[in-house]
Amino acid sequence: MSRIRRKNQDLIIEVASEQFATHGYAATTMADIAKAADIPKPNVFYYFSSKDKLYCAVLETVTQPLLEASRPIEELDNPVEALSQYIRTKLTISRDHSHASRVFASEVMSGAKVLPEGIRDQLFKQSQMIINKFSAWTEQGLMERVPPHHLMFTIWAATQTYADFSWQIGSVMDKPTLSDEDYEQAASFLTQLVIQGCGVKTLIASDVEG
Structure with missing residues (x-):
C-alpha cells in the first residue's frame, strides 16, 4: 500500500472514529465524515465502499x-x-x-x-x-x-x-x-x-x- 493511500485511509478512519463516538453510528453519514475530514465524499467511498465497512475499520x-x-x-x-x-x-x-x-x-x-x-x-x-x-x-x-x-x-x-x-x-x-x-x-x-x-x-x- 502506498504511503499516500495509507495516509488518506488513516485520516478518514480517525475522523470517522470521532464522528461515530460523538454522534453514534446511525446518526453519522458518510457526508458528515467527508465534511469533517475536509475531503470530497467520493474520496471517502473510494477508500471505504460503505459506512458499514468504515465502521468495521474503526x-x-x-x-x-x-x-x-x-x-x-x-x-x-x-x-x-x-x-x-x-x-x-x-x-x-x-x-x-x-x-x-x-x-x-x-x-x-x-x-x-x-x-x-x-x-x-x-x-x-x-x-x-x-x-x-x-x-x-x-x-x-x-x-x-x-x-x-x-x-x-x-x-x-x-x-x-x-x-x-x-x-x-x-x-x-x-x-x-x-x-x-x-x-x-x-x-x-x-x-x-x-x-x-x-x-x-x-x-x-x-x-x-x-
Whole structure:
C-alpha cells in the first residue's frame, strides 16, 4: 500500500472514529465524515465502499491493540511484571484510541451486532486465556484466591474508563485532556491497587527451578 493511500485511509478512519463516538453510528453519514475530514465524499467511498465497512475499520483500530495488549499475560510467568505491562498498555490504548474505544464500548453495549464474528471469537479466546492464567497463578500461590473473571472485568473497567468517560474525568480534574503524567500516575496507582489488593507475588528463580 502506498504511503499516500495509507495516509488518506488513516485520516478518514480517525475522523470517522470521532464522528461515530460523538454522534453514534446511525446518526453519522458518510457526508458528515467527508465534511469533517475536509475531503470530497467520493474520496471517502473510494477508500471505504460503505459506512458499514468504515465502521468495521474503526472498530479494528482499537480491537487489534486490545487483542495484542494481553501478550504479557500470555507470555510472562511473573504475574507482577505481566500485570504491570498489561495495565499500562490498556491505559495507553485508552489514551491513543479514545474515540475508537468509545465506539467499541457503544458497540458492545448494543449487543456487538456489527462486530465481526472473527474479532468476537478472538476477544472471547483472549478472555479465557486471561482467566486461565489468573487461575494458574492462584494455584501456584502467586495470587490470592480472587475471582479471576471479576479481576479481569475490574482491570477492563479501570483502564477503559479513561477513554469511555473521558469527558467526565476531564471535568472532574478540570482539564480538557489528561497529560502523559496523569496517565503515568493512573498506571502506577492501578497497578499497585491490583497487585497489593490481590496479594500478587513476584516469581523468583527458585520457584521456576523448583
